[in-house]
Amino acid sequence: xxxxxxxxxxxxxxxxxxxxxxxxxxxxxxxxxxxxxxxxxxxxxxxxxxxxxxxxxxxxxxxxxxxxxxxxxxxxxxxxxxxxxxxxxxxxxxxxxxxxxxxxxxxxxxxxxxxxxxxxxxxxxxxxxxxxxxxxxxxxxxxxxxxxxxxxxxxxxxxxxxxxxxxxxxxxxxxxxxxxxxxxxxxxxxxxxxxxxxxxxxxxxxxxxxxxxxxxxxxxxxxxxxxxxxxxxxxxxxxxxxxxxxxxxxxxxxxxxxxxxxx
Amino acid sequence: xxxxxxxxxxxxxxxxxxxxxxxxxxxxxxxxxxxxxxxxxxxxxxxxxxxxxxxxxxxxxxxxxxxxxxxxxxxxxxxxxxxxxxxxxxxxxxxxxxxxxxxxxxxxxxxxxxxxxxxxxxxxxxxxxxxxxxxxxxxxxxxxxxxxxxxxxxxxxxxxxxxxxxxxxxxxxxxxxxxxxxxxxxxxxxxxxxxxxxxxxxxxxxxxxxxxxxxxxxxxxxxxxxxxxxxxxxxxxxxxxxxxxxxxxxxxxxxxxxxxxxxxxxxxxxxxxxxxxxxxxxxxxxxxxxxxxxxxxxxxxxxxxxxxxxxxxxxxxxxxxxxxxxxxxxxxxxxxxxxxxxxxxxxxxxxxxxxxxxxxxxxxxxxxxxxxxxxxxxxxxxxxxxxxxxxxxxxxxxxxxxxxxxxxxxxxxxxxxxxxxxxxxxxxxxxxxxxxxxxxxxxxxxxxxxxxxxxxxxxxxxxxxxxxxxxxxxxxxxxxxxxxxxxxxxxxxxxxxxxxxxxxxxxxxxxxxxxxxxxxxxxxxxxxxxxxxxxxxxxxxxxxxxxxxxxxxxxxxxxxxxxxxxxxxxxxxxxxxxxxxxxxxxx
Numbered sequence: 001x002x003x004x005x006x007x008x009x010x011x012x013x014x015x016x017x018x019x020x021x022x023x024x025x026x027x028x029x030x031x032x033x034x035x036x037x038x039x040x041x042x043x044x045x046x047x048x049x050x051x052x053x054x055x056x057x058x059x060x061x062x063x064x065x066x067x068x069x070x071x072x073x074x075x076x077x078x079x080x081x082x083x084x085x086x087x088x089x090x091x092x093x094x095x096x097x098x099x100x101x102x103x104x105x106x107x108x109x110x111x112x113x114x115x116x117x118x119x120x121x122x123x124x125x126x127x128x129x130x131x132x133x134x135x136x137x138x139x140x141x142x143x144x145x146x147x148x149x150x151x152x153x154x155x156x157x158x159x160x161x162x163x164x165x166x167x168x169x170x171x172x173x174x175x176x177x178x179x180x181x182x183x184x185x186x187x188x189x190x191x192x193x194x195x196x197x198x199x200x201x202x203x204x205x206x207x208x209x210x211x212x213x214x215x216x217x218x219x220x221x222x223x224x225x226x227x228x229x230x231x232x233x234x235x236x237x238x239x240x241x242x243x244x245x246x247x248x249x250x251x252x253x254x255x256x257x258x259x260x261x262x263x
Numbered sequence: 264x265x266x267x268x269x270x271x272x273x274x275x276x277x278x279x280x281x282x283x284x285x286x287x288x289x290x291x292x293x294x295x296x297x298x299x300x301x302x303x304x305x306x307x308x309x310x311x312x313x314x315x316x317x318x319x320x321x322x323x324x325x326x327x328x329x330x331x332x333x334x335x336x337x338x339x340x341x342x343x344x345x346x347x348x349x350x351x352x353x354x355x356x357x358x359x360x361x362x363x364x365x366x367x368x369x370x371x372x373x374x375x376x377x378x379x380x381x382x383x384x385x386x387x388x389x390x391x392x393x394x395x396x397x398x399x400x401x402x403x404x405x406x407x408x409x410x411x412x413x414x415x416x417x418x419x420x421x422x423x424x425x426x427x428x429x430x431x432x433x434x435x436x437x438x439x440x441x442x443x444x445x446x447x448x449x450x451x452x453x454x455x456x457x458x459x460x461x462x463x464x465x466x467x468x469x470x471x472x473x474x475x476x477x478x479x480x481x482x483x484x485x486x487x488x489x490x491x492x493x494x495x496x497x498x499x500x501x502x503x504x505x506x507x508x509x510x511x512x513x514x515x516x517x518x519x520x521x522x523x524x525x526x527x528x529x530x531x532x533x534x535x536x537x538x539x540x541x542x543x544x545x546x547x548x549x550x551x552x553x554x555x556x557x558x559x560x561x562x563x564x565x566x567x568x569x570x571x572x573x574x575x576x577x578x579x580x581x582x583x584x585x586x587x588x589x590x591x592x593x594x595x596x597x598x599x600x601x602x603x604x605x606x607x608x609x610x611x612x613x614x615x616x617x618x619x620x621x622x623x624x625x626x627x628x629x630x631x632x633x634x635x636x637x638x639x640x641x642x643x644x645x646x647x648x649x650x651x652x653x654x655x656x657x658x659x660x661x662x663x664x665x666x667x668x669x670x671x672x673x674x675x676x677x678x679x680x681x682x683x684x685x686x687x688x689x690x691x692x693x694x695x696x697x698x699x700x701x702x703x704x705x706x707x708x709x710x711x712x713x714x715x716x717x718x719x720x721x722x723x724x725x726x727x728x729x730x731x732x733x734x735x736x737x738x739x740x741x742x743x744x745x746x747x748x749x750x751x752x753x754x755x756x757x758x759x760x761x762x763x764x765x766x767x768x769x770x771x772x773x774x775x776x777x778x779x780x781x782x783x784x785x786x787x788x789x790x791x792x793x794x795x796x797x798x799x800x801x802x803x804x805x806x807x808x809x810x811x812x813x814x815x816x817x818x819x820x821x822x823x824x825x826x827x828x829x830x831x832x833x834x835x836x837x838x839x840x841x842x843x844x845x846x847x848x849x850x
Contacts, residue, residue, distance in 0.1 A: 001639035001716075008720075009651055012727045016655070019731060025739045025757060027671070042668055049658040056625060056654045063632040064647065067568075068639070074837055075830040076634035079571035084630070085623070092622040096661065100615035103665030104608055110667075111604035128430075128522070147519040147526055192522045193423040193430060194534055196599065196674060200740030200753060203671050209534050209601045210422060211517025227751050231674040231742040233416050235423060235431040236342050239742075240750035 002068030006061035013057040020050065028201040031222040031247065035203040037106045045099055115185035115217035122176065123187045125157050126195035126208040128235050131228055131243035132156045133176045135257060137168030150191070170260045174243040179253040180223045188214040196232035199245050207232055220247040273812035283393075285385035286812060290392050291371025292705065297396060298363035298694075301354050303779070304403075306772050308351040315339035315347075317765035319747040333411050341746035342432045345414035348744055349433075350406070352417030353441065355687065356548065357448050358399050363694045364555035365490070366395065369459060369483040372701065375803045376477050378468025378820045380813045383461035384454075391454035398447030405433070405440040413438040416744060418545070421515030421537040425507045426529070429522045442505045449498035452490045459487035468802075470822030475841065477801050477826040478572060481579050482558025485586045486551050492590065493547040500540035507532065538600055542593035549686045550589040554582060556693020557624060560649045563696045564628055566799045567643035568635035569837055571827040573627045581620035581627075588617040598669040607666050614664035621657055625650065636830070636837075640797070641715035642700035648723045649692040655727075656684025659734065674744075677737025680730045688726050695722075698782070703796050707808040708789030714781040718774055725771030732760050800838050801826050 030036055067075075123134040123142060134157055136142045143159055143166020150158035156173065159166045178184050188197055190208040197216075198205040201224075206216045228243035248256060274280045281289060311326065322337035333343040374382055382388045405412040413433040415424040419441065428435035463476075463484040476484075503514040511528070515537040518530035565572040572578060594602060594610030628650050637643065659681040662668050672678065695718075702710045736757055741748070748754035748761065795804040802820055803810070820842050828839040834846075 001644075002637060005639070005644065005647065008724065012651075012724070012731075016727070016731050019735060025735050025760065027738055028740065028753065038667055038671060041665070042662065042671075045662050045665065045668065049661050053654065053658050056629070057651060059629050060632070060647070060651055060654075063629065063635070064637065067632055067635040067637050069636045073636060074832075075569040075636040077571065077830050077832055078634060079573050079575070079631075079827075081574075081630075085574055085577055085626075088626045089619065089623055093616075093619045096615040096618045096622075097612065099661060100612050100665060103611065103667050106667035107604065107608065107611075107670075110670075111607070147521060150521050150524070152524055192520055193426075194420055198674075198740075198742060200671065205599050205670050205673055207600050210520055211532075211534065212601050214601045227753055229740075229742055229751055229753075233345070233348075233414075233420065233423065233744045235414065236345070237750075238345075239341060239745035239747055242750055 002064045006065040009057055009061040009064070013054060017050065017054065020046065030203055031201040031220050031224065031226070032203055033219040033221050034106055034110060035201070038203045041103055041106065044102070048095065048099065110217070115215060116183045119183035119185040119217055120179065121185045121187065122178065123189065124176065124197060124208065125189045125191060126197070126230070127156070127191040128193065129237050129241045130156075131174050131176065131241070133172045135170040137170050137261065139165055139168055141165040143167065143169045168261065170257060172260055175246070176228065176243060177246040177248055177253055177256045178220060179250045180220055180247050182250070183217055183219050185215065185217045188216065193234050194232045195230045195234045195241070198229045198231035199226055200229070201226050202245070205231055223247045223249060283389060285381070285389045287370050287374050287382045287385065287388060288810060290388050291367050291369070293392050294362050294366030294370055294395070297399060298359050298367055299779070301358035301362065301399060305351055305354040305359055306775060308347045308354070310769065310772055311339055312344060312347045312351065313765040313768045315344050315746060317762045319749060330406065333406070342414055343411070344746040345744065346412035346433050349414060349416050349441070350402070350412050353402060353445070356417060356552065357445070358402070360552035360686065360690050361452065361548070362395065364559070364690065364697065365483060365486055365551065366392070366455060368559070368697045368701065369486070369555065371705065372803055373459060373480055373483050374462055374466065375806070375810065375814050376480050376801050377463060377466060378471050378802050378815065378822065379462055379466035380815065382458045383466055384458050387454045388458050391451045391458070394447050394451035394454070398444045398451065401440050401447060402444035405437040408436040408440065410435045410437050413441050418541060419504070421504060421507070421534050422520060425504055425515050426520065426522065426527060427508060429525070439505065439508065442501050446498055446501045449494040449501070452494045456487040456490040456494070459483055460491065468820050468822060475822055475825050478561040478575070478578055478582075479555070479558040481582050482554045485582050486554045489547045489551050489586055489589060493544045493551070496540055497544035500537060500544070504537065535597070535600060535602060538597055539593070542596045545596065546593040547589045549682070550585055552686045552690045554585065556649060556690045557582070559693045559697040559700070560628065560646045563642045563646040563700050564631050565827040565829060566797050567638040567640055567646070568631050569638070569829045570631055570635045571825070571829055573630035575825070575827065577623055578627055581623045584620040585617060588613060588620070592617055595664055595669070598666050599673050611664055611666045615661065618657070618661060618664070625654055640699070641710065641712060641719060642696045644716065644719040645692050645696035645699060648719065649689055649696060652684055652692060652726065653689045656681060656689055660685065671740070672737060674742055675737035676733050676741045676743055679743045680733035680737060683733070684730050688730065695778070700797070701803070702785065703792030704803050704808050704810070706786050706789070707792055708785055709792050709796065710785040710789060711781050714777050718777040718781065721774035721777070722771060725767055725774060728767035729764050729771060732764055736760055798836070798838050800824070800828055800840055802841055805840055805842050
């Protein structure tokens with residue numbers, strides 16, 4: 001029984017390692033400036049916990065075989081070793097806390113720094129199953145909005161056109177274009193319940209909370225079209241709340257924006 | 264001081280004896296049977312979920328018979344899927360993972376293991392069970408009201424859960440019943456927690472110093488303290504949420520909300536407040552579920568390794584450290600919620616700190632096996648399985664606890680895999696270990712060994728087959744609580760993993776029938792058990808199987824030894840009962 005159990009634990013461990021090391025399914029390629037740092041921290045952590053995983057399961061399996069019952073022999077009465085206990089407590093604490101501290105670097109860069117000056121501002125207003133995207137337009141200023149003016153047909157964010165700054169604002173639905181290699185400052189809002197702005201290749205996820213304007217910033221360094229998924233349960237068709245992020249070269253982005261303004 | 268020993272007569276009437284009983288053992292069994300009913304339902308719901316995820320458009324006419332309204336077309340609709348998510352999570356967390364190890368085993372064995380005749384407050388104890396049962400029935404009723412069960416998940420995040428049916432199906436009466444059920448559960452848990460704490464502190468028998476308590480008792484005691492401090496917060500949160508829904512208050516709902524082009528009348532509430540209240544309860548709840556499993560595992564490992572548990576004092580300290588730190592890490596559920604990024608850093612450091620006592624426990628379990636003489640009984644297999652799964656499920660927490668890594672991982676299947684392994688499956692393995700271990704004591708008969716081993720093998724392998732691939736889904740970016748992969752191009756290539764997981768889940772769920780059959784068959788037909796079939800040391804093994812109404816009769820036990828005196832050099836047997844006369848002191 002002991003041999004069989006050790007064997008099964010060994011096979012499970014091997015299978016797990018192969019599944020993670022083989023990367024048959026894995027992260028999509030990172031397209032943001034901060035993405036590779038997150039991936040590196042992930043791989044560092046995964047390697048360390050992978051080693052811990054293999055060591056712990058192997059020790060368990062080895063002890064199961066080595067110390068299975070043999071006749072009527074007594075077990076050892078050994079049950080304390082202050083030196084050993086202090087050693088493994090210290091090692092674990094140092095490793096865990098170091099990882100926690102290392103893990104803060106990208107976090108601090110993303111969340112403790114204000115969006116860089118000159119970043120392109122985009123407002124993303126989530127509502128049940130739709131992403132409303134707003135650009136400030138040529139004046140660079142978001143116009144006033146009023147809740148009473150919101151309607152899903154032609155004014156999804158409730159622009160108040162009596163405000164001159166509102167008149168050139170550009171609003172799109174589920175279509176978010178951004179220029180490549182430029183800092184983007186997203187102001188996240190929600191009209192109804194909590195949603196979460198999640199673009200896997202961007203390595204960026206942030207909840208959109210009604211009543212709050214949450215600021216995030218990032219820079220995309222690769223062009224292409226990517227999906228925006230909702231990552232916070234928001235109701236009936238949460239699993240179909242899809243938007244598109246188009247990372248375009250600057251001229252194409254300007255062109256795209258002008259086209260939207262003309263509409 | 265002369266001590267009057269109250270010998271309780273067992274009540275004569277059937278109702279007083281088995282239904283409205285104040286006997287902690289009967290109440291413990293009532294909790295266990297409730298948890299068994301709940302886990303059966305919870306597993307069935309998860310099968311429906313897995314079928315939807317693997318084959319989203321398939322019609323299941325036979326399965327639709329159980330839910331004729333929700334599955335009117337024969338298919339599992341997205342809204343029904345979300346109802347299943349909510350109900351599966353709620354049933355499993357509250358009515359299985361809290362009810363079985365604490366309400367079930369805790370009630371049955373805590374008084375016996377400390378040498379008491381009953382709990383400190385037997386009537387409160389009875390009330391606690393009946394209120395829990397009422398909570399369970401109210402929860403199930405949510406399936407049958409108009410709109411069906413709520414779709415807001417077991418975390419019931421506001422405003423989704425706070426603004427009524429306008430936000431989605433099941434968020435009307437179904438959500439109200441959900442809140443009521445949770446409130447009842449909170450009240451019941453408070454009554455239970457008071458009992459556990461008082462009994463441990465005040466009713467220990469002569470010689471049962473705190474340092475001689477079995478680790479199971481330490482675990483239940485700490486768990487009860489957590490429950491006492493955590494459940495009131497959820498209760499308060501639940502009441503506020505209910506007021507937001509029915510009384511027009513705005514605790515969790517901000518102003519200017521627009522749903523379906525309608526402006527809601529709320530003003531000034533905070534959705535994050537609900538998350539703070541919920542997780543202030545919710546994180547300790549994770550430890551409420553897992554600590555008793557840790558206690559049972561320590562207990563069972565020591566018994567069948569025939570060795571004292573390694574580092575008893577460190578084990579107690581680790582349980583306590585986990586209990587205390589468990590209250591300081593709730594914010595790691597909220598890294599991307601919009602909470603202050605500075606507090607996220609503090610929560611992250613505290614979260615990885617809680618890994619240290621968890622690691623200590625793992626080291627001590629392994630060290631307990633070092634130079635052991637392992638007996639591979641069914642409870643031992645599940646305890647060893649617990650250690651393996653606890654390691655696997657715990658280590659992924661090192662990823663999730665880091666602020667920056669939580670950005671891609673949060674709310675993906677990586678989280679689902681992590682918490683199912685660590686708080687779901689590990690805790691269930693603790694429950695299985697406890698069931699196979701204490702069954703002979705509870706029913707006076709042994710469970711079938713062959714069936715038990717078959718159950719272990721299928722479950723152990725099945726669990727890994729289900730949950731290891733789930734991590735990969737999360738790494739690929741798959742959000743949780745999605746009714747399918749059909750909405751996104753980047754999810755489509757992951758569909759084969761879903762099919763694989765569903766097949767593994769079906770096999771694993773089927774294997775649980777072996778357990779249920781074994782359990783009920785053995786109650787009537789199992790081999791008769793002796794008083795101490797495992798040759799174990801603690802007090803429950805000094806009394807008949809099943810124990811009489813007042814446990815120890817007129818004889819109050821006197822304790823002379825620690826709880827894990829196995830293979831003591833020079834002793835006549837390889838175990839020393841806690842009540843054995845003290846070793847003659849050399850003078």
